[in-house]
Amino acid sequence: MELLINDKSYNVATQPGQSLLSVLRDELNLTGSKYGCGEGQCGACTVLLDGIPMRSCILPAHSASGRKITTIEGLATEEKLHPVQDAFLEKEALQCGYCTSGMIMSAVALLKKNPSPTRQEIITFMNGNICRCGTYNRIVDAITLASSKIKAQSHE
Ligand code: FES
Numbered sequence: 001m002e003l004l005i006n007d008k009s010y011n012v013a014t015q016p017g018q019s020l021l022s023v024l025r026d027e028l029n030l031t032g033s034k035y036g037c038g039e040g041q042c043g044a045c046t047v048l049l050d051g052i053p054m055r056s057c058i059l060p061a062h063s064a065s066g067r068k069i070t071t072i073e074g075l076a077t078e079e080k081l082h083p084v085q086d087a088f089l090e091k092e093a094l095q096c097g098y099c100t101s102g103m104i105m106s107a108v109a110l111l112k113k114n115p116s117p118t119r120q121e122i123i124t125f126m127n128g129n130i131c132r133c134g135t136y137n138r139i140v141d142a143i144t145l146a147s148s149k150i151k152a153q154s155h156e
Contacts, residue, residue: 001065003148005030006074014061015141020043021056032072043129046102047071053109070145072101075108083153084108087146089141090154103129107143116147 003010003023012027024030024047034093034100040058047056048070053116074102075082084107094100103126110117110125117125122143131139 001063003061003069004067005063005069006071013063017111018056018061020054020059020061020064020069021046023061024056030071032099033105033153034098036098036102040098041128041130043102043106044099045114046105046129048105049111051109051112053106070104070105070108075104082108082144083149083154084111084146087142087149091138091142091145093138093142095131095135099131099133101133103139107139107146110143111147111150115150117143117146 001012001014002010003027005024010028014023014027017132021035023031026035033046033047035057036042038057040055043055045055045057046053048054049059049064049067057074075085081089084104088100088104105128106129110122114121119140122140126139126143
């Protein structure tokens with residue numbers, strides 16, 4: 001099957017029912033997306049499918065075929081990090097870092113849909129992404145900062 005990941009086309013042989021997360025990690029060595037609960041409940045495996053955040057651990061790879069898949073590896077360019085990545089670093093919005101990739105992917109989707117979210121809108125949208133270290137306040141701060149960074153960039 002052919003998968004379009006981060007604007008690059010991959011031909012992969014998959015097992016019936018194999019999840020997109022397993023294809024990314026085990027077949028393509030794109031290990032930025034993490035396996036947390038494996039049940040669609042924690043958000044560590046979040047990737048974007050046509051810009052929509054999806055839990056790749058419960059998404060059969062075949063259902064992603066023909067759609068634009070974006071993973072954490074696809075956000076930064078050679079020269080610079082994505083503003084959401086920058087903001088997470090600046091606000092130190094992580095502790096163990098296991099949830100970070102999924103958090104960032106959800107935040108990217110949120111800011112695409114709503115470039116100026118309120119604190120409450122951020123909390124509501126990010127509700128399905130779990131951080132076991134409890135860095136939620138800093139994550140919300142980082143997303144607020146990322147929103148300003150993206151707006152500043154668009155005015156450059
Ligand atoms: Fe996919 Fe938890 S690993 S939602």
